[in-house]
Amino acid sequence: MIKKGIEIKLNVQPIYIGLVHKYFFEGPCRMAPTEQLTPEFEAMMQPMMGKGSFADVQGHLKEEKQMNLLEPIYLERDDEMTTPEWMFEEMMKNDAEVDLYLFTAVQMVRGDLIVEMAERTGKPVMIQPENCCMFARTISHVRSHGMEGYAPLYWDEAINVMKGLRLKKVMAHSNLLQVVRMGEVAGSDITSNAFYNQREVTRILGTRFRAVNLHEILDQFKPGDPIQNHTTPGRVGLNPTEEEMKEIEQITGDLMAGADLVNMKKEELMTSVRLWYVVQKFLDKHDCNMFVAPCPQFCATRRANEERVTFCLTHSLNNEIGIPSACEADAIAALSKQLLMSASGCATYMGETNSFLYYGDGLARAPFSPLTQEGLPNDEWKQGGLDKVENLYFSFHAVGNRKMHGIDGEKSSYSIQPFAYTGWGGTIRNDWTEDIGQTITLCRLSPDCKKIFIGKGTIKGGAYKEIPNCTPTIIFQVKDHKEFHDKQLDFGTHLPLAYGDHAEVLKVFAKSVGLEVVEA
Known part of the structure; x- marks a missing residue:
């Protein structure tokens, strides 16, 4: 059976990395009303934010027949900011299928994980568009390391990037x-x-x-x-x-x-x-x-x-x-x-x-x-x-x-x-x-x-x-x-x-x- 180029889809892996602190404290990177700084509040809010980000991705890509959204991956990092292997194993569990890693709602102290994911997988990474605030800090390092990184401002740009990456896959197949x-x-x-x-x-x-x-x-x-x-x-x-x-x-x-x-x-x-x-x-x-x-x-x-x-x-x-x-x-x-x-x-x-x-x-x-x-x-x-x-x-x-x-x-x-x-x-x-x-x-x-x-x-x-x-x-x-x-x-x-x-x-x-x- 001939595998036609027009039938090839880009497999997109959405990932949300939540940050849940172990302890209550204030500091230069924790700026919120007191009740929002508790571990209990963050443990409740981060999964909700992840679902919201995944819904945004689904809403913008559901009509794009050339894209195949893989099951979203949600994981959490704590305030010690370590990089245990289990996190990469979880994010890379579908790596054989993935063409693009799409990181959603990227905020502070996640960028190092994204850079390392680009290095480990050799796959392009993208930060969800219309999203604040760490895109330039992260993508500049991805690109400086010789890897492909994208952070479009708007969703229409993001979809064009995905279509362009799909062409790369088509030609390779x-x-x-x-x-x-x-x-x-x-x-x-x-x-x-x-x-x-x-x-x-x-x-x-x-x-x-x-x-x-x-x-x-x-x-x-x-x-x-x-x-x-x-x-x-x-x-x-x-x-x-x-x-x-x-x-x-x-x-x-x-x-x-x-x-x-x-x-x-x-x-x-x-x-x-x-x-x-x-x-x-x-x-x-x-x-x-x-x-x-x-x-x-x-x-x-x-x-x-x-x-x-x-x-x-x-x-x-x-x-x-x-x-x-x-x-x-x-x-x-x-x-x-x-x-x-x-x-x-x-x-x-x-x-x-x-x-x-x-x-x-x-x-x-x-x-x-x-x-x-x-x-x-x-x-x-x-x-x-x-x-x-x-x-x-x-x-x-x-x-x-x-x-x-x-x-x-x-x-x-x-x-x-x-x-x-x-x-x-x-x-x-x-x-x-x-x-x-x-x-x-x-x-x-x-x-x-x-x-x-x-x-x-x-x-x-x-x-x-x-x-x-x-x-x-x-x-x-x-x-x-x-x-x-x-x-x-x-x-x-x-x-x-x-x-x-x-x-x-x-x-x-x-x-x-x-x-x-x-x-x-």
Whole structure:
């Protein structure tokens, strides 16, 4: 069973440390009416304060589906301020499950315990927000000791921090399945799509990389005797069974029935659905929750043409179910999509991302691209006066999907078109004009995995959704197209995007794993 990134939760351990004095006395740290300084009063009040703190935590996090609150831990310290081992044993009893220790209502003479907990466990610690008064004293020491410590002022900030830490956990529990033709690094265009050093990525993020040969997948995506595959003769393959072929046909029918427009024969579309179905079996076999496949290398074998199939629909359907999936063997895009998908709860889109050109006359001009290729209606993108809008960017690929507004939400409208002009290679096409005004977040890791690009934009339109090949185009506006372009140069052409503003969560993630943030 594939463990998807969107299903991974952050386990939060709330802890309240009460202070109960053994004796009645007054002093520089005991400032209260006389009756409140007795051991009996404190023994009554501290559990009540603990319950109140736990209720506050529960109230703010109960709607956060990405968080899992562990059973709260209440313990007491006395006024001798010793640090017996039993206290740490109690606080750490769930340590194997804990991702974040959340200390509630922190007051005097508890900070040393929090610092030592960070040191002992190596886990991030947080002090409950909207809470006085020892947060800076404690967190400064946690951070000075090289550990992660957080003390947000407000609950909305605290939740963003938790979401960012969850992304760290997601990446550490993610495996990427790379379809390769030659060598262990997928892709032919290594200058833009591959990390320089995958082992370094594993060191920084925890993400791991697996590989399967292109020809093995192409042999096994055909129905037939699973021990007669040319590349693995005598070994049982993952070829679809007769029963699975019936399911594949049903999926194809449902896909066609839900579309506004279908411009393919059922048997041609079914070939693409079959490839996606078998890829699921490979992902399950290799325990991977991300996927990339090569395009130029696939074309070069001529098997795409012979089998009449592309990986476009595989990527679209993967993304719809929470499996980040990227074209052109773009491992960087796949990991970036995992971040965006896990932050947003939405499927993501990726494409060749470029700026429009401006020459001082107030008009936008498209550079050479699918927007200007011979044979296309080159003025389509100008509808609604887009050619008079400043700071436009565009992105194009044939990997749209129906879940951009949320993987658990309703499907968007879509059409089905072939990738090839001769009618094969199924693709899903979005109508981006339906989402004009939608805020988007774009994200991409750098090839050395030392930086992360975080961009924002607003959808302004779309074009060419019913023309074959990679032509479907989303058009969006950024704050400054020149600045955006200049910063993008350090990251690559494919900039995955998701609906919504997720910049703050991504920045917390970046800080937690030591990435430099580049914003545009």
